[in-house]
Amino acid sequence: MIEQYLQVALEFVKEIWFQLDSQFGLEGTEAFKFIHPYLLQLEDNPAYMGIAFAALVLVPFGLYKVRSISREREQKLDDLMEEMEEDEGELDENDPSRLRRPDDEETATALDDDEEGDKPLFEMEEEDPPPYVQILEKLDAEENEDELHVDTQKVMGEDKVIEPVSSELAELQIDKDLSEFDSDPVESDSPHDQTIQELQEDGQLTELEGVLSPDDPFANYSELDDDEQNRAIQELQGEMESTINKLTKQMESTPETTSTIKDLGDIRIGDVATIDEEFTLDEEFPLEEPLETSEPAPEPLSLEALDLANEIEPAIENIEPAIKEIETKLPPFQPVPERDYVIEDRPDRQVDSLINRLKYFQENLDTRFHHDEKRELTSAPKAVDIAEEHRFVEQQSFATKKAPVDNKKYMEVLESFIFLKDQNKHK
């Protein structure tokens, strides 16, 4: 029975093949000639045929499945990224708390996402803001004239104030929430502990990179008695205030920099853009120093970087079109993810992105410069070598003979090769 079905199927396939062959002449194609012996084997061996059919079905299905899974994951990732960007967009980029912990934004956003599905652990009531928010509000109240904070309040609004600005801070809150199940809630809710919590967090905030110094008075807080604890708290508070003031002043002060990065505006990018044709060392050297000054910008964006970026921005805006033009001409780099960010309304990302782009630009120029430098360096001795070789060849009485282009000379040379020295009677 099965054989009959197979027979019918084979005849059907053959019929299709004959039709296709007569229409398109498939039998004469290279591909058919290549697979022909394999097809014959398939026809002879039912096991091969079965494997082939299975492969024909399973392989495309597997590919489709793999593709669809990866596509779903990419979709999820995109959604998550979009969501994160939306959340970030609502925050004030000038908020110093963001600058302190730029890496924690994602964690915080992730935590926000988790809160929706895992409320018992992360549930937070808006009416009861966490302690660190209280301390921030207190600081804001003390420094009402602080422009940055005014802007932060305007942009962030009341709802956003309650969002954790640091994952670590949020984790502390989580830990606290978890500890509620184990410890006495009265103790944890006491104003004393709350203040300690606030100061702990503020103590961390004074360290831009979040690393506590070994001589931190708050480090061994639990081992101190009440008076010492109070003193430590006061010291920490004072230190925190002074740091914030320092930072605010630094941000407010107009940058009168001596950085040579301003010279970027004077760089003749047009010359660099045509680097392939008109590359000269003179044009390349001035680029070295100014661009190098931009390189030390730390990856987690600091205030210094922001200042530097403010300086760079005008120059960068001038060279932006030129950079784009160069990028199209230059060989492909590794992708720079920062390029995808919206630059206009995100100064920190803009600076980050531009600094990265400048870095790549600089690296590429350096690569080309060094490459050309090497080529020049290697070519110079080479010329000497050639001269040496030439001299050597001449000493050995060898002459480089090349087939003459002129027909008459070619014929003469040919004759000289055909006949002996004495065979000149024909001339």
Place this chain on the structure above:
Amino acid sequence: MTSQVNIIAVGGGRGGKGKSLVCTHLAIGMALSGQKVILMDTDFGASNLHALLGINNPAHGFQDFFKEDVSNHQSLLIDTGISNLKFVSGAGDNPGSANIDTEKINKVISFIKNLEADTILLDLGPGTNYNVIDFFNISTQNVVLTTPEMTSVMKTFSFIRSALFRRVALAFQDNSDIQKMVDHSNPGSADIEAYTTGLLRDRFVENFPEQLEQFNNIVKDFTPGLVVNRVRSKKDLKTGDNLLKLVRKFLEVEATFLGYIIESDSIRDSVDEMIPFLIKDPQSKPSENLQQIIGALTNTDLQFVKRDGRIFVSKQVRLSSGWEV
């Protein structure tokens, strides 16, 4: 039975010029144009035509030429799978096969002359030894092949000179003095002063005036056709022109330029695939070059077109010079 069979021998002196490839494709082209063609491998000792045609384990080979019981020469013909084209293989040749004596060479020549076909194409071996030259000289149309390299041009010149001098030697076999002038196989007794046709003629005028006319006719009748293979530029083509000038100047031979074949990867691919490029892609540039050469040899204008896996031939016979008269 001696028929008016057209024998075309393809030689050239140096090895590696593409003689076998060109000879095979000339045979295929002529067969496709409707002639009954026999392709014969006379490169004894290094035969390879069967490989170019994709014939595995040929049924007959070199040894069969010398079997006493081979009554019917046609029985040695091998089918090539191409209409009108049969093949005589030289496969199965053992080391030393290239050094068979004159008697055996004559036996093979007799075999060739008794074949029934419109055209017989002989693929010659390399070099200028008499076993090769004698096959070249039995042909009615001589084709010499060269490549643009100077060494190749030199070898082709030497080949043409050897063929011419061998013709003279065979024509005056009874005259030992003439033999000394034209046969330098015995250097001790050879007169090596007559190394060009002009110098040879001077000797004939001086010593053998009664044979001068015959000598002149031999020179006049020798009109090999030249094919330049592996051409990459116009400059390469000039080497062919230079060779013709050289031949005319020193040998007084009016060689004709039959055409050229460009250097192409498709040719090498076709050899690797054992599919003649004229069949694989008759509209490719090398195929067009080959069609022009066949046209020059057969006095026709040929055009091969491949459609739906089938090759169609357009053939137009050129009018002879009789119209001009």
